[in-house]
Amino acid sequence: MDSFCTWRIVEIRHSFGISMLLDVEDLKVSFHSRDGVNEAVKGVSFQLDAGKTLAIVGESGSGKSVTCMSLTRLLPPPPLCQVSGKARLDGKDLFNLSPKERRQVRGKQIAYIFQEPSTSLNPYYTVGNQIAEAIQYHRDDVEDVEKEVVNLLDQVGIRDPENRAKDYPHQMSGGMKQRVMIAIALACQPRILVADEPTTALDVTIEAQIINLLRDLRERLNMSIILITHNFGIVDEFADDVAVMFRGKIVEAGPAETILANPQHPYTQALIKCIPKMGAKRERLPVVDYALLEE
Numbered sequence: 001m002d003s004f005c006t007w008r009i010v011e012i013r014h015s016f017g018i019s020m021l022l023d024v025e026d027l028k029v030s031f032h033s034r035d036g037v038n039e040a041v042k043g044v045s046f047q048l049d050a051g052k053t054l055a056i057v058g059e060s061g062s063g064k065s066v067t068c069m070s071l072t073r074l075l076p077p078p079p080l081c082q083v084s085g086k087a088r089l090d091g092k093d094l095f096n097l098s099p100k101e102r103r104q105v106r107g108k109q110i111a112y113i114f115q116e117p118s119t120s121l122n123p124y125y126t127v128g129n130q131i132a133e134a135i136q137y138h139r140d141d142v143e144d145v146e147k148e149v150v151n152l153l154d155q156v157g158i159r160d161p162e163n164r165a166k167d168y169p170h171q172m173s174g175g176m177k178q179r180v181m182i183a184i185a186l187a188c189q190p191r192i193l194v195a196d197e198p199t200t201a202l203d204v205t206i207e208a209q210i211i212n213l214l215r216d217l218r219e220r221l222n223m224s225i226i227l228i229t230h231n232f233g234i235v236d237e238f239a240d241d242v243a244v245m246f247r248g249k250i251v252e253a254g255p256a257e258t259i260l261a262n263p264q265h266p267y268t269q270a271l272i273k274c275i276p277k278m279g280a281k282r283e284r285l286p287v288v289d290y291a292l293l294e295e
């Protein structure tokens with residue numbers, strides 16, 4: 001798209017009060033080893049508006065995590081890993097930052113929560129200590145760090161936050177630990193929260209609670225969320241837009257409602273068929289027919 005067209009679109013979006021926060025264009029990521037080259041992400045483009053949720057859906061290994069981690073370069077350094085394309089946050093080029101600027105974007109602008117909260121938390125420190133560390137690293141404005149720790153635990157729905165702050169991770173359930181990870185992410189007041197399969201390690205009732213919490217925080221804090229999942233069931237209730245990834249490419253993208261109602265790509269159709277329905281009986285799980293998807 002030429003720059004005039006891009007500018008016109010930005011102008012039109014502004015006049016409707018829509019502001020694009022993140023703009024990713026032709027992102028490519030490849031890993032290089034003695035065994036050869038793995039093109040993990042093969043030219044993906046997407047946008048994220050302020051206060052909105054984009055779900056990136058696709059099976060394991062399709063390049064979802066690598067796409068999001070490349071934004072703050074949470075990947076091996078070159079020449080082991082090469083990143084190209086453009087990623088702009090509020091117009092600022094994320095791939096052309098000094099190390100200091102990059103550290104500021106990590107956490108402060110874009111924060112991550114991952115699948116397995118147990119491996120992200122340090123078992124030797126209390127959860128309160130770990131939240132306090134994030135506050136001290138990223139926020140100059142907070143005078144009473146302890147009070148802010150309690151406030152954050154309260155915001156993520158942990159009861160009796162004064163006492164729970166003194167817990168070590170092993171004293172908490174999986175769902176509570178994920179809430180603590182969200183509190184650590186929020187401590188930095190990020191503009192974008194990347195939730196990378198945040199509920200995969202949790203059981204279904206806890207999954208619903210965590211998704212509700214994210215929804216609530218998005219509304220209260222006007223945060224944008226990128227939700228990575230392989231479960232279209234979550235997309236239905238949570239996302240504004242969806243990008244479906246398959247083997248390093250986005251094969252279909254658009255508003256969640258449209259894609260769920262009328263999926264075009266056979267891979268998206270297969271993923272939607274896999275959403276479990278209440279009361280429905282199936283002889284066996286649906287299988288994606290890869291022969292249909294070969295180029």
Ligand SMILES: Nc1ncnc2c1ncn2[C@@H]1O[C@H](COP(=O)(O)OP(=O)(O)O)[C@@H](O)[C@H]1O
Pocket residue numbers: 031038040058059060061062063064065066067075076
């Ligand atoms: N640090 C890494 N080093 C080498 N290859 C990696 C690394 N991280 C991911 N990959 C490869 O990149 C591809 C995409 O991985 P990933 O983005 O983690 O998939 P997804 O999140 O969709 O399950 C996979 O082939 C994976 O093996």
Ligand SMILES: [Mg+2]
Pocket residue numbers: 061064065066196
């Ligand atoms: Mg992943």
